[in-house]
Amino acid sequence: MNTLIKNGKIISHDNQLTPVSVWIKEGRIHAIGEEFDTESFDQVVDAKGQLITPGLVDVHVHFREPGFTYKETIETGSKAAARGGFTTVCAMPNLDPVPDTVEKFEQVQEIIDRDAVVKVLQYAPITEELRSEVLVDQAGLKQAGAFAFTNDGVGVQTAGTMYLAMKEAAKNNMAIVAHTEDESLLFGGVMHAGKRSEELGLPGIISATESSQIARDLLLAEETGVHYHVCHVSTKESVRVIREAKQAGVHVTAEVCPHHLVLVDEDIPEDNGFWKMNPPLRANEDQQALIAGLLDGTIDCISTDHAPHGLEEKCQSFLQSPFGIVGSEYAFQMVYTHFVKTGIFTLEQVIDWMAVKPAEIFGLETGRLTIGAAADLAVFDLETEYVVDDKQFLSKAVNTPFVGWKLFGDTLFTFVDGKLVWQKEGK
Template structure:
């Protein structure tokens, strides 16, 4: 079957927008060029990009879909639709579920739901230890054989060095990655937001930067010892960036991600004791924010992820002391990055697209993030010209826990394709 996407634009290596059409054949990119309709080829389906930006489908290595166990927050169906609405075609789902997919049998059950309900490509993580919080390692070989994408205890840090060391030994023997939520719980002291002047003024317990950075420092030494691929989730502090930069210079196989909310907001943007500003790691200082931006620009941080973490209204609509940690991000990530950084000349469009497509695919050797001839026809199209407020009434997610509601943004998604099949369009959703 031949399909055509016409009247689009792509960003080239010189950060210039060039006119382009895409010819899709049998779920693959068949040609990239212009005026294919004049070749005499019969196209079974034709889509008009209306001058929108065409990119590879975005890749998100960090989402929470909450199923099984927490379907009042999100499901694989709603989470994947939210991803599609944001232009994501490949996402990697965290294992903090109930039951935790810590055996091959449990993992297969989750994957069956994915196969049935997901409209984008969902790769499922397995945990590092049983039940996430234990010190007992999972059966790494069995979980790899069952299709685990990588291993992570995201949501909690691995608290003992010995457990992390043994986990890394298991993972490297199978050529698998350890993906770490870094948080030394002995340094938390009940914190609910970044420790600083704002937390003091609000009378809320703070979370030190060292809570994150100290565990990264421990783990990069273990990664050097074992040779494992060690990937760090949602980096948020200046000290963390410094440790990662030094580790990379030393030749240690370390990669890292950063989230839009940590790049855009700081603790000074928190207007009060409001649950939607509570996330883990927390919004940090302007100095930390600057270090994250510098880390992206110099390659210390490899890619952008969302940490899409949906919660119910009841769980978030309360004081930070009691509210759940987390922010949704799948549906707003690209538009926020475009509006806050490309429009303001801080990042180029080419950089943002690479950090959200090519780079995460390269980090984990995924068949994604490219529009080269023969690649899977995973495609997103964005409107760069018109501004719209972020409207949670239009969300595909069950949740709306984000402080960005109402913010005017450009770069909203027009269409998303997975293997050449249109899985979301703005026109159909309205």
């Protein structure tokens, strides 16, 4: 099928918007130019002067299927991702059953193949059942299609287990992706330990809960030579030790989430579970360190940690509510509005962090807007303001404090391998 996206603009290396049209043929980018004969195409999409980007890549989502389909499914989660302009997402293994054997992994893959509207790459766990000390069959799971190995949702508590997992992953040329949380330092905490937690009378989570385990793992990564990727970095100490490890030549990459860039603990208005996430919203100095870490290359990419939950679960106190915030449908828009329009980041940098870099660091064949590349593309309206409306979400979940926020950059179209998988109504 021949498709033309006409009257679009792409961001150039001097951060200027350049008018282009993109010709898609047999699922790949066939040509990029300004003038094409529209009569020769099966489908013509008018971008109306708006931004065309490589499809966004999110290396951290939770789709909850199998086991928790009242929260989200692969179908609804992938549709939410498409609405946000994401064409490739990487799904975490904290499922029921945990895909810790080839058979269980293949069962999840069957659902992905059947129901996903974007490219969904499935993680396998580091250990059986996530919380055990028994390593999975990494070679078998890699052959079955595992994207990488992670126990996201819980940190690997034993250094010896992590060391052995890293050695095996290095041998299999696979990444270890770490949720870093030393549970011995949690002390029942539910939000960042600081002035706001004291005001709300809630137990705090100290920064060292995250950063101390990152420091441990960085030394193990140096010892084993594995590619070690840190999930949802949230503290200034974490940024510091990752920066030092990179300078020392450790193969470490890291991600940050939009909510940690935009919000801090002092923004939490009340004891309301919609504001409870893991890691928690941190202090102002942590937020500034995260921004600096992106700008100097310490942090490589932006991910959502899209973590859907049922409404009744989240409409509780911090003490009862599960951790998690959804983010797939407005992540780019949040970053664009609060950082590009304010001159802190450039548009080119944001596209790099949300499409190019995540694909590069994990060796994915996407994230590029070049001739011959897969036609994974998104079109964003940078000019029209819209309101985050949970009634319009394609996700099953609405657990986010961003409802009602005014943003720019709404997604108009999303293409995966040249197939139109999301189109804003009326466009």
